[in-house]
Amino acid sequence: MKPFTFKATTHSTAPASIGKPVGSAVMEAVIDEPGPVEVDTVGTDWEANLSGLLNLKHPKAVAAGLKERKEPIKIYTHVVRHPAHGFFLVDTGVSQRLVEDPTGVGVGFMLKKYGGIDKMNPRPSTAQVIEAQGVPLAGVFMTHLHLDHVSGFPDIPLDVPVYTGADEAEARLFLNAVAQGTNNHLLEGRPPLQELQFERDPDGKLAGVNDVFGDGSFFAILTPGHTIGHLSFLARTPDGAVLMTGDVSHTRWGWENDVEPGTFLAERDASRESLLALKALSKRHPKMDVRLGHQA
């Protein structure tokens, strides 16, 4: 255990009841074929310091003259519909209640002050996104447990299963000193976090892949770095593959220039490796629709 570090949450965890680890080759053999899953990406406006979103010390960022500034970005929730398994979200969007009354939903003082909640704009709110589907929410897949990804939890019914990467809850960071209490409050009364399981990729192309529904339609990809258990997701839709990178890349510029995120990450080398691994995946499958962490 690292001293002076804190878990992302002390909420209980359990191995996920769904999903099976597969090699990247198993996924890549099918992802250029149309599939049955539909994905609608819903974004709400936010802003953050560019130095957090992008490594401004990277030679390419220096050469491009990028400087610290407030960067307009989005907070996304992805609506994922599977014909047999129902309707899921990837990340949680933003709840109106969280923005109106952060203390009331359990956001700690430090996060309230520095977490940028006053700049969050829940239009549409997560409650509206869920209601528009007209059917109950079957589950939530989390890329990771940072405030701008858990910000919709006050709108999510308490009995809905929540899936994360293995060790995401246990990831120890000093930053979690401010996040742990908030995550615990937002998860209070919910079942244990279900951790999707991964095995080493025999081809070494990705850190690990999980066939979530066991039918080759929706995959979780282990992409550590931003957080230890960070996940990206890939859905096979009638129009082709959709890759949801999560915070492997927050920005369009970072994705196009192979520059990893700035200060908002746990491990820089791992974060860069995950970015390059997803870039390589997208080059092997150029028709794939890539949806980034915080920019279109």
Ligand SMILES: [Zn+2]
């Ligand atoms: Zn984020």
